[in-house]
Structures are given as structure tokens and as C-alpha cells.
Amino acid sequence: DEFICPNQKRLGFKRYAYRNDKYGFKRDFKLYECDDCTDCPLKHQCMKSKSKTNKKIMKNYNWEYFKSQVNQKLSEPETKKIYSQRKVD
Structure with a gap:
């Protein structure tokens, strides 16, 4: 599996990663990274900072x-x- 950036470069799967959240729970992620973003003309569109690293996506x-599942349940009539009653009570 992979993602495609605005410049049509692929962000391929690199590795599994994890982080511990502020409550101490371990969160598992899949890390995707572009191979080379150094001279990309569209770098400002997909990266917030002026980082010198390649674009990364953690899913x-x-x-x-x-x-x-929660959104599906909340959309049921x-x-x-x-x-809606909860907001009033």
C-alpha cells in the first residue's frame, strides 16, 4: 500500500511504529515516507514546516x-x- 503526493510521487510503506499517548496507551501506526522531496516544487502544499526531511504519513x-463505527452509529436516526436530547438535558 502507498499514498501519492501532489507531485505524483509515491509515499511507500516504510515500517511499523508506535507512540505512547498522554494516558500511557501504546498507539500503533504504519509509517509511509516519500523517497525524495528535496527539490519538489509542491513541497509547501504537503508539508507544514520548512523541514528538510521527506514527507511522512503515519496512519x-x-x-x-x-x-x-462511531460516526456510523451517530448518523442513525x-x-x-x-x-440531540443529551445536549439539552
Whole structure:
């Protein structure tokens, strides 16, 4: 699997990584990185800082799965009704 940057360069899978969040839980990520961003004319579009490193994307697919489950549940009519009452009570 891979991602494509605005300059049509591929960000291939490099390795698995993890971070510990502020609550002490370990979060697993897949790290994707572009091979060379040094003279890219579109670097300002995909990188926030003026970093000299290549573009990196870290994806936590477990978090994205559970987030989509919650969003799906919140979009159901019955759940919307209950949730809207919660804001008033």
C-alpha cells in the first residue's frame, strides 16, 4: 500500500511504529515516507514546516476503524434523536 503526493510521487510503506499517548496507551501506526522531496516544487502544499526531511504519513488504521463505527452509529436516526436530547438535558 502507498499514498501519492501532489507531485505524483509515491509515499511507500516504510515500517511499523508506535507512540505512547498522554494516558500511557501504546498507539500503533504504519509509517509511509516519500523517497525524495528535496527539490519538489509542491513541497509547501504537503508539508507544514520548512523541514528538510521527506514527507511522512503515519496512519493508525485501528483508530480510523473505530472512529468510522462511531460516526456510523451517530448518523442513525434513533441515535441522532438521543444525542440531540443529551445536549439539552
